[in-house]
Amino acid sequence: MTRIPALHDRIRTEIEGQILSGRLKPGDRLPSELELMAVYQCSRMTVSKALSALSGAGLLQRRKRAGTVVAPRPAETMVLDIPDLAVEVARRGQAYRFRLIDREVRAAHADDPREVGLAGAGQLLFVRGVHYADEVPMAFEERRISLEAVPEIAAADFSVEAPGSWLLRHIPWTEAENRIGAVGAHEAWASLLNLAPGAPCLSIERRTWRGEARITLVRQTFVAGAFELVARFGAA
Amino acid sequence: MTRIPALHDRIRTEIEGQILSGRLKPGDRLPSELELMAVYQCSRMTVSKALSALSGAGLLQRRKRAGTVVAPRPAETMVLDIPDLAVEVARRGQAYRFRLIDREVRAAHADDPREVGLAGAGQLLFVRGVHYADEVPMAFEERRISLEAVPEIAAADFSVEAPGSWLLRHIPWTEAENRIGAVGAHEAWASLLNLAPGAPCLSIERRTWRGEARITLVRQTFVAGAFELVARFGAA
DNA sequence: CAGTGGTCTAGACCACTGA
DNA sequence: CAGTGGTCTAGACCACTGA
Numbered sequence: 001m002t003r004i005p006a007l008h009d010r011i012r013t014e015i016e017g018q019i020l021s022g023r024l025k026p027g028d029r030l031p032s033e034l035e036l037m038a039v040y041q042c043s044r045m046t047v048s049k050a051l052s053a054l055s056g057a058g059l060l061q062r063r064k065r066a067g068t069v070v071a072p073r074p075a076e077t078m079v080l081d082i083p084d085l086a087v088e089v090a091r092r093g094q095a096y097r098f099r100l101i102d103r104e105v106r107a108a109h110a111d112d113p114r115e116v117g118l119a120g121a122g123q124l125l126f127v128r129g130v131h132y133a134d135e136v137p138m139a140f141e142e143r144r145i146s147l148e149a150v151p152e153i154a155a156a157d158f159s160v161e162a163p164g165s166w167l168l169r170h171i172p173w174t175e176a177e178n179r180i181g182a183v184g185a186h187e188a189w190a191s192l193l194n195l196a197p198g199a200p201c202l203s204i205e206r207r208t209w210r211g212e213a214r215i216t217l218v219r220q221t222f223v224a225g226a227f228e229l230v231a232r233f234g235a236a
Numbered sequence: 237m238t239r240i241p242a243l244h245d246r247i248r249t250e251i252e253g254q255i256l257s258g259r260l261k262p263g264d265r266l267p268s269e270l271e272l273m274a275v276y277q278c279s280r281m282t283v284s285k286a287l288s289a290l291s292g293a294g295l296l297q298r299r300k301r302a303g304t305v306v307a308p309r310p311a312e313t314m315v316l317d318i319p320d321l322a323v324e325v326a327r328r329g330q331a332y333r334f335r336l337i338d339r340e341v342r343a344a345h346a347d348d349p350r351e352v353g354l355a356g357a358g359q360l361l362f363v364r365g366v367h368y369a370d371e372v373p374m375a376f377e378e379r380r381i382s383l384e385a386v387p388e389i390a391a392a393d394f395s396v397e398a399p400g401s402w403l404l405r406h407i408p409w410t411e412a413e414n415r416i417g418a419v420g421a422h423e424a425w426a427s428l429l430n431l432a433p434g435a436p437c438l439s440i441e442r443r444t445w446r447g448e449a450r451i452t453l454v455r456q457t458f459v460a461g462a463f464e465l466v467a468r469f470g471a472a
Numbered sequence: 473c474a475g476t477g478g479t480c481t482a483g484a485c486c487a488c489t490g491a
Numbered sequence: 492c493a494g495t496g497g498t499c500t501a502g503a504c505c506a507c508t509g510a
Contacts, residue, residue: 042480043482063489065490172309176470177469179466180466181461199420202417225417229416233412233413278499280500288478299507301477302477
């Protein structure tokens with residue numbers, strides 16, 4: 001059973017291979033759709049489908065009259081997996097637990113632009129807790145949630161489910177931004193992770209939106225070595 | 237000049253909006269192509285183009301006979317920008333410099349599986365250096381390059397150009413994998429970054445390939461706060 | 473076996489834009 | 492203004508697979 005790939009797929013793969021291997025370089029011009037129809041003995045729609053896919057993937061640039069050229073090397077953007085912590089810990093075969101440290105409903109601090117940006121004049125829910133894998137502390141979490149956007153979270157029980165998992169089930173975000181860096185463990189929470197103050201930690205600060213509405217602002221701080229992010233580019 | 241969007245684009249946007257807003261939930265079934273043809277008064281190819289795009293983006297799942305359903309919430313994969321350091325520093329309006337610490341051509345250490353995986357029985361080029369922004373040390377880099385894959389790099393002058401920039405110009409990778417974590421500054425290079433040993437650093441370890449060939453293995457260690465990675469998902 | 477999506481054709485009209 | 496890509500049509504044959 002040798003699967004016969006679709007013709008548009010074969011055309012796409014062939015041209016993609018020529019670009020990735022370097023036989024076709026940025027700026028090189030490709031044959032027109034009319035010429036490719038003759039090469040592959042097919043209709044224009046079929047050629048167009050292959051070229052449009054490559055154009056959508058950023059490998060080609062197409063302009064009327066000017067024709068189709070190989071795109072300049074794209075910015076190095078990679079796909080980054082940011083798994084839900086409970087899922088990731090379970091995948092490793094460890095027991096996951098979230099321990100709530102404290103929670104508070106209050107207005108945004110007017111002198112904290114991040115809080116004002118999140119909650120505006122409304123209330124926010126402020127939550128802190130620790131993520132454990134097999135009862136070993138893995139990350140400290142400090143989260144702010146807009147109660148205007150998610151009023152029903154005021155009643156959620158975070159001893160059962162981490163706030164992040166709760167949010168994902170109830171109002172998944174449509175947009176997110178993560179800032180990833182390193183920080184030294186802060187005195188206020190170093191001991192919660194069994195660390196000395198200043199010990200190296202991986203910090204992920206995430207903002208999420210649902211459409212226009214700001215949902216949450218969370219900062220997770222991981223014990224160095226307890227968690228790694230992986231970003232990939234290219235074939236699986 | 238109100239740009240009239242293409243019909244297939246309008247169909248795609250409408251359905252996409254219904255999914256992202258939650259009016260259509262994972263598992264919900266969409267009308268068949270035949271039904272959508274009637275709704276939008278268009279041909280099947282036009283409907284198909286819209287649905288195929290959404291299927292390719294992971295928002296829909298399509299199966300013959302079973303029809304088209306909204307896909308389960310996709311894994312949270314984000315787009316991560318990993319800029320070339322020289323480019324990133326220039327973008328900030330700072331002066332970039334790479335300082336070569338040492339370089340060495342040798343065989344892979346048989347007891348280091350990462351080196352053996354990179355160079356096999358062949359030679360590798362081992363390079364260490366520091367990246368500066370406005371003469372302030374920003375990152376320490378330790379890089380291994382397969383000389384079998386890139387013999388011409390043996391003659392490159394790294395006082396002029398960082399190894400990473402040289403590689404990008406000469407043999408851009410087609411696949412890459414990055415592991416991002418936090419580490420404490422190592423005694424061997426902490427002083428090069430004006431850090432005390434153990435001070436928090438952001439670590440990026442990158443492997444690259446060109447097709448099947450392994451190109452390089454590099455670990456860059458950034459002074460905490462000197463560099464942040466940003467990952468985004470959703471609309472720009 | 474009937475409905476669904478996957479693919480392909482041979483044509484058409486058009487907007488754009490560089491020669 | 493002529494060549495190019497963007498879009499769309501009305502049809503066709505087929506593979507797949509759940510009712």
